[in-house]
Amino acid sequence: MRRLSTDSVLPKVAPRPSIGKSLGRFGGGQFLTLLLAVGDVLIFSSVTTALSFVILRHAEVDQLQRTSLEHFPAIAFLVFIVLHSLAKSYERITTDSVTLFNFVIVPTLIAAVAVIIAFILEFLLIGVTIPANGAIDKTTLMVGLVGVPTWVTAVQRTGSRIYLHSLIAKGQLSTTVAVIGAGDIGYRLVQLLKGRYQDQIKLIGIFDDRIGRVPSRIRDLNVQGGVSDLVDFVKTNHVDKVLIALPLNAERRILDILRRLKTVPIDIALVPDIMSIEPETRSYARRAPLFLDVIHRPMSLSGRLAKRCMDLIFSALILLLFSPIMLATAIAIRLDSPGPIFFRQPRLGLSNEKIEILKFRTMHVAASDFEAREQTKRDDPRVTRVGKWLRLTSIDELPQLFNVLCGNMSLVGPRPHAVGMRVKDSLCQEISKEYAERHRVKPGITGWAQVCGLRGAVNDPEILRARIEHDIYYIDNWSILFDLKILMLTIVVVARTENAY
Numbered sequence: 001m002r003r004l005s006t007d008s009v010l011p012k013v014a015p016r017p018s019i020g021k022s023l024g025r026f027g028g029g030q031f032l033t034l035l036l037a038v039g040d041v042l043i044f045s046s047v048t049t050a051l052s053f054v055i056l057r058h059a060e061v062d063q064l065q066r067t068s069l070e071h072f073p074a075i076a077f078l079v080f081i082v083l084h085s086l087a088k089s090y091e092r093i094t095t096d097s098v099t100l101f102n103f104v105i106v107p108t109l110i111a112a113v114a115v116i117i118a119f120i121l122e123f124l125l126i127g128v129t130i131p132a133n134g135a136i137d138k139t140t141l142m143v144g145l146v147g148v149p150t151w152v153t154a155v156q157r158t159g160s161r162i163y164l165h166s167l168i169a170k171g172q173l174s175t176t177v178a179v180i181g182a183g184d185i186g187y188r189l190v191q192l193l194k195g196r197y198q199d200q201i202k203l204i205g206i207f208d209d210r211i212g213r214v215p216s217r218i219r220d221l222n223v224q225g226g227v228s229d230l231v232d233f234v235k236t237n238h239v240d241k242v243l244i245a246l247p248l249n250a251e252r253r254i255l256d257i258l259r260r261l262k263t264v265p266i267d268i269a270l271v272p273d274i275m276s277i278e279p280e281t282r283s284y285a286r287r288a289p290l291f292l293d294v295i296h297r298p299m300s301l302s303g304r305l306a307k308r309c310m311d312l313i314f315s316a317l318i319l320l321l322f323s324p325i326m327l328a329t330a331i332a333i334r335l336d337s338p339g340p341i342f343f344r345q346p347r348l349g350l351s352n353e354k355i356e357i358l359k360f361r362t363m364h365v366a367a368s369d370f371e372a373r374e375q376t377k378r379d380d381p382r383v384t385r386v387g388k389w390l391r392l393t394s395i396d397e398l399p400q401l402f403n404v405l406c407g408n409m410s411l412v413g414p415r416p417h418a419v420g421m422r423v424k425d426s427l428c429q430e431i432s433k434e435y436a437e438r439h440r441v442k443p444g445i446t447g448w449a450q451v452c453g454l455r456g457a458v459n460d461p462e463i464l465r466a467r468i469e470h471d472i473y474y475i476d477n478w479s480i481l482f483d484l485k486i487l488m489l490t491i492v493v494v495a496r497t498e499n500a501y
């Protein structure tokens with residue numbers, strides 16, 4: 001058996017065993033973990049802040065003591081976060097982690113300990129005292145500061161546990177998977193998932209190109225089609241992971257499937273022939289089938305939410321800041337040449353889907369190139385007088401902030417290419433096999449390639465390959481700090497006006 005070579009197809013990440021130990025990414029593990037963490041923080045902070053307010057209102061304290069009390073909620077909050085981090089309380093939720101001890105008792109104790117530590121720091125070390133004739137005595141103060149947050153946390157966590165158990169009972173926290181391969185391995189995999197792991201993993205589709213040579217139905221699911229049908233299915237349905245149920249010696253077929261699935265942001269795993277072997281529970285958090293992850297979704301749910309929040313806030317601020325310039329630009333375009341103010345062009349976005357981006361028009365209407373068959377060059381006669389300055393300063397890109405607000409673009413990401421764009425008479429996907437991988441995230445107004453000297457027209461295959469290499473690096477190494485770094489570097493790059501024409 002030849003060794004499976006994935007160097008030309010897969011991102012540069014080490015394959016690792018996956019046992020499906022976490023729940024679904026939306027409405028399941030990561031999303032509910034995020035909601036739980038936010039709920040814990042909001043409730044704990046609200047309770048401690050309210051208690052401090054009551055103390056300040058009813059107790060007789062001097063100015064120094066008053067200042068210390070005002071800091072009490074912040075100190076309690078910091079201790080609360082540190083204790084939860086040490087306890088790893090916000091590991092992704094699993095069906096086995098929603099136990100009375102892990103889910104209710106431990107967080108309740110953390111809340112109590114956090115308040116006690118904050119109480120010691122504020123009332124004992126700093127020396128805040130409550131006068132005898134005050135409205136609150138020390139005993140009442142201690143009971144209130146410790147008891148109220150503890151009781152509220154216990155009630156909140158108990159209610160959350162009851163709700164999560166109801167979701168688990170309905171199967172709404174299962175990992176949703178689709179299987180490609182309806183042969184012997186696929187048949188045994190379906191039997192395994194539908195039997196032993198039906199409460200953990202929800203199988204929603206089976207696919208295989210070999211229609212007529214494999215069963216048309218396994219258990220209660222029909223074989224729906226081939227890889228192309230699977231790609232369309234993933235785009236329109238919530239799927240956490242695709243499982244490739246093929247023998248590992250089918251190297252060419254597996255590589256072809258991976259190449260075609262790279263256009264969608266989805267986890268992909270290989271299913272070994274020994275899938276029914278369970279890892280020991282001493283080594284793994286829970287029992288689940290053993291898969292080999294080969295491609296991972298570029299961003300976690302929490303990462304996508306953070307990136308989306310940053311996009312909305314920054315885009316709104318930039319639009320507000322540059323609105324006078326955008327208004328002046330619109331007037332200048334209208335006076336300079338006949339035609340619309342904006343240029344709408346179909347380009348490739350997330351999952352290789354077509355999107356329509358918005359730019360200020362910089363070319364004469366008759367010379368507009370919607371398919372980007374001819375790259376822009378210096379002193380291009382198609383560019384208007386105003387358009388030359390708009391391109392030089394990148395002001396023509398500002399309307400794409402509306403694309404960001406609408407959600408089909410991001411501030412930072414691989415630059416979207418025109419549908420059918422060619423470089424020296426060759427399509428981009430013909431020049432680089434990795435081209436599709438850049439569509440696993442939303443396209444951006446600026447990107448890592450642009451701030452690394454690859455801004456401007458793509459008029460050479462080597463420039464395209466370099467851009468793709470930088471785009472893939474960005475996808476594999478994404479973080480909010482990386483996005484902020486690129487935004488800061490973009491300001492410097494735009495100021496230089498290099499390769500802008």
